[in-house]
Amino acid sequence: MSIRKKSIETLRSARWFAKDDLRSFGHRSRVMQMGYAPEEFVGRPVIAILNTWSDMNSCHMHFKQRVEDVKRGVLQAGGFPVELPAISLSESAVKPTTMLYRNLLAIEAEELIRSHPVDGVVLMGGCDKTTPGLLMGATSAGVPAIFVPAGPMLRGNWQGHVLGSGSDAWKFWDERRAGKISKEEWVGIEGGIARSHGTCMTMGTASTMTAIAETIGMTLPGASSIPAPDASHVRMSSESGRRIVEMVWEDLTPARIQTRESFENAIAVAMAMGCSTNAIIHVISMARRAGCDIGLEDFDKMSRHVPVIANIRPSGETYLMEDFYYAGGLPALMNRMRAKLHLDALTVNGRTIGENIDGAEVYNDDVIRPMDNPLYEEGALAVLKGNIAPDGCVIKPSACEKRFFKHSGRALVFDDYPSMKEAVERDDLDVTADDFLILRNAGPLGGPGMPEWGMLPIPKKLVKQGVRDMLRMSDARMSGTSYGACILHVAPESYIGGPLALVRTGDIITIDIPARSINMEVSEEELARRKAEWKQPPKRFERGYGWMFSQHIKQANEGCDFDFLETGFGAGVGEPDIY
CATH class of the missing domain: 3.50.30.80 (IlvD/EDD C-terminal domain-like)
Structure with missing residues (x-):
């Protein structure tokens, strides 16, 4: 049973809505303008849902429906859900790169949370940079937060070939360059490689980062492995909505969850998964937002004694994320390598990693290998x-x-x-x-x-x-x-x-x-x-966001965060004044 540390009077949203004064009158009247009665939002935890859906993000196209599932869970638990759209960083569409805008999403997430009358936040992301961007912003904002992963798409298919997004695109493109695949066959591959909503179903950056979000304790157990079209994904979304309300009452903030030990767990799991190289940059920046000094050395040290046991492309040759889920998913992988983990690390459900993975079984030893029969003797990176x-x-x-x-x-x-x-x-x-x-x-x-x-x-x-x-x-x-x-x-x-x-x-x-x-x-x-x-090449930007980016971006080994956003840059930002 959860222990409540917050009362109605100490809810953050009460500063906006609870007082008997002119300013609170204005706040309440505008919410009533939208058709809500005061008893629906006054004295209840107000839950922001940061939704990175857009018409240009195929990985997140189901979020238009999933946000309603999250809202349903919030309402069931006695909260008041409010959807706040955030920039949607589509990996395939945004140029020159979504990495240019990861920190912009982090800024937006932090400021959306801080400036609005919200007590907790549900973060909806998955396409590569949305996971670290949302988590970085929520960590800096400091209110209770839970992450809802978009989930991987279904496995691809073409002429009897099981296709993996990205990995097989590169492979078959080389075959076409070599003259072995026709234009007509190429069109068939285009139509078969991405058959549903959801993120890349290989162990790319999306699945790597959502698994890391789960490992550091910011998702419900098993959430990162669920394929996007699976009914379990709907249930996970509503359960996340219910859980965030309880997290508000418990005052379970990211600072209580994201410790150095949780990030060391993330690095160990990343190595065992055959993770994306991008994990290094994102984990360093996420950890430093949480006040944990994680660096390249932590990754290399872990890679020396954690083998790759997830037989998922591109490190593996056969299996994809759908197979990983059926084989037991991330809890099963973590249980298999539990000797390498800090099992007492806290998670968003109020339990420890050790408690969450107890009893998790592997159902296919070729997809999730035993530690003594790894795919690769050392870690992925x-x-x-x-x-x-x-x-x-x-x-x-x-x-x-x-x-x-x-x-x-x-x-x-x-x-x-x-x-x-x-x-x-x-x-x-x-x-x-x-x-x-x-x-x-x-x-x-x-x-x-x-x-x-x-x-x-x-x-x-x-x-x-x-x-x-x-x-x-x-x-x-x-x-x-x-x-x-x-x-x-x-x-x-x-x-x-x-x-x-x-x-x-x-x-x-x-x-x-x-x-x-x-x-x-x-x-x-x-x-x-x-x-x-040597002479430096010309400037890339003369104005706008790009100019700001150029003035403050840090190097790859430091996580590519903006210097003024890292913990320790200056005094923390307090609560907004409400006059």
Whole structure:
């Protein structure tokens, strides 16, 4: 039974609605203008529902209905639901990248919560950046919050092939470039790869981040694994609405849930899932909003002793998120690796992680492997450092060919995405399968916004020869559905003069994943000479949000939050004055 710490008089919304004065009269009269009686909202927890639905976000198109399910749950528990639309960051539609706007969503979420008469909040997200953006904003706002994941779409299908969003797009595109797939077949793949509402059904960034939201305790148990079209998703949504009302009475805020231990759990689970490389950037920023100093070292340390046990594409070869759900979902995976977790970490249902996963069973040992029979012996990600990336870079060894774990090759450098994209289609390009393709000026400032350009296309010349993987390096990100020997998030980025800016075509690059090192075989004297000659590329923005972004964005190894939003930047923001 929950213990109530709040009374009607101490509800945050009471400051707007409960007083017998002119200001509260104005507040109440405007709510009554919408057709509500005072007994419906005065003295009840007012629950904001931050809904990232839009007509341009296919991953969230069911949120138009799910918000009604959340409202139903809030009303059943005695709360008063109010829907507050928030910016909808559609990964496939928004250009140059949704990462440019993650922090804008975080700002909007924080200010929507703080400025309105709400006691708790339900966060509705899932498409890649909406999960971290909403959680970052709600964490900073500090009211009780619960996250409702959009859920993965159903598995794709085409001519007997089970298709995984993103991962199979890249694979079959190379086959088309090689002349093995016709235009008509390509249209068939387009229509079969995304068959329902919901997020990517591979272990891309969406499923990675919603699983992380569950692991840090911000969703109901098992919520992140439910396919979007499943009736269980409807029930989870209404249950989340009921639960947030109780969380308000219990004063169960994100600060009580999001501890260093909960983020260490998130990192461990991410490694076991074969997570997206984007998890590093988002978890660092989310943790720092919660006052927890999480960094690259925490990820690399965890990757050394947590194996990949989720056999889900792109790290796996066969299964998708629907299979993961049927195999037991995230609670089953966490129960299988419980020895690696802090089991006393609190969650939104008022119970601990350990209590939530007790008894969770695995129903398919090939989808969720035993710890002693992993898909990959170490975790999904590795952090490399060296003279080309002194502040670190990231690779996903579980999704690349093992011949690249130790390798030296010649650099082939591109300064921008359009010139690279044009060059890789040339049949006379001077390139071999042992070379390093390098793209620069694609980081947080240079991109701008650090676009998902990091899975550079294999040159067409090599594709025709049967090459399907090679070493590629950039200060960009890549889609969580991507795969291959892609070295990402090089920090500091080349746009601000990081060492990646000094690499030249023909330089030898050496990578050693077991040793966690990556270096260019160029003398310090030569690098100093190149640095003296280097000139920064032109400004990306002269005004507006982009200008603000450029002034305050932090580097990839620091989570790409705005400096003025991190905990410790200045005094916290108090409650708004109500005159």
